[in-house]
Amino acid sequence: MKSVIYTAVAAVALAAVAAPAAANAQSFTGPFVGVQGGWEENDVRNPGTALGVTPLAQTSDTGTLGVFMGYDHEVYPRIVVGAQAEVNFPISSRFGNGLAAISPKRSVDLSLRAGYLVTPKTLAYVRGGYSNTLVGANIGNLHSSDDRDGWLLGGGVERKLTDKVSARLEYRYTDFSEGNGKFDRHQIMAGVAYRF
Template identity: 25%
Template sequence: MKTILLATAFILTPVGMASAADTSEVLPVAATYDWSGAYVGAQAGYAWGNARVGQDFAPGSFDNYGWGYGPSGGFGGLYTGYSKQFDGGLVLGIEGDYSFASVKDTTLYRALGVDDPAFGGELELESVGSVRLRAGYAMDRWLPFVTGGLAVASYKHTTTDIPGGPYADAKDTITGYTLGAGAEYAVTDSWVVRGEYRFADFGRHTSQRHLIVNGAPLNPDEIELTTHDVRIGVAYKF
């Protein structure tokens, strides 16, 4: 009987030692996602804003003579950029985007607080874009971020005789600044989806209208514009 017990103990001892060794081993840490690299993507969104095209023929005329707009509508386009992830999770990058847009509104001309039913206008943002810096904090496959930089918008302002139709317009590209925040999620190692909000302020710029019939210039106006937008995108990371 003693021989059997000793033999059993001798057989089980290595198994016990192996089990003890297994429990003391440190399990490997799962690899975290690396946000470093270049990417290109497509985006779509909805924008709304406040704008004023005011006449500047005399001091104070901008606020008292002109057109007030609340443009809104959709846009879609492309974006591309590069990100670098640092130790500790900080992610810095640069990004540019360009979108075709149909963000517009129509209104009546107003002088000293009174609408003119025979004189209207339409303001449309035809394209929007930006070049920005980005900063985020990597949480494995999640990346919340903030962004800011240069904003660009191309617009068309058309003035209309009612019921005669359009008689003059102005086309120009204006610049300002933009700030925003959002989050990205890496669905795979290469495909990344995002959601984002942005605010843009384009300040005030001179707006030169021309007669449609012969291109003759009219007295210059000024345009003032701010916008908000929400957008979603999907990108391929190289």
């Protein structure tokens, strides 16, 4: 898992260094960093964990906060593609039924996006990629903590506020399900990015 994260971060950094300075004249070309936050809903039904099947069927809502970095490139007039790495943390994540509980902790997302410039300053896009979340599980007095791999898919809109600052709003669906168990996540995230 760590090697995948390091490789993705290195690729984003290399692309940023290799980009010609002239490319920054385009509104959505170049490296960026940012912060984001929003709403998160976890929906589980008997998810498999290191303890085995966790007898829990419940939905839980919480807030989430995170940071991201990435690189975009306008490959054709009005067509933008990019890559992004991020880490997000739920604000209050533990939920359960008295017998069993689940505690999503941090999540790491590596994704690609493709978008269309509706106006020179407004990008509508779709996003897809890999997600990994650290999850604690309790059944009675037993506790485990393990990583779950999944995939994410979503879309949103990003708007340039100044030459260097943009704001975005997006929806994401992430599936961490394994075997017959269910572990889905829905998010609505708002973010602000600084573009170099």
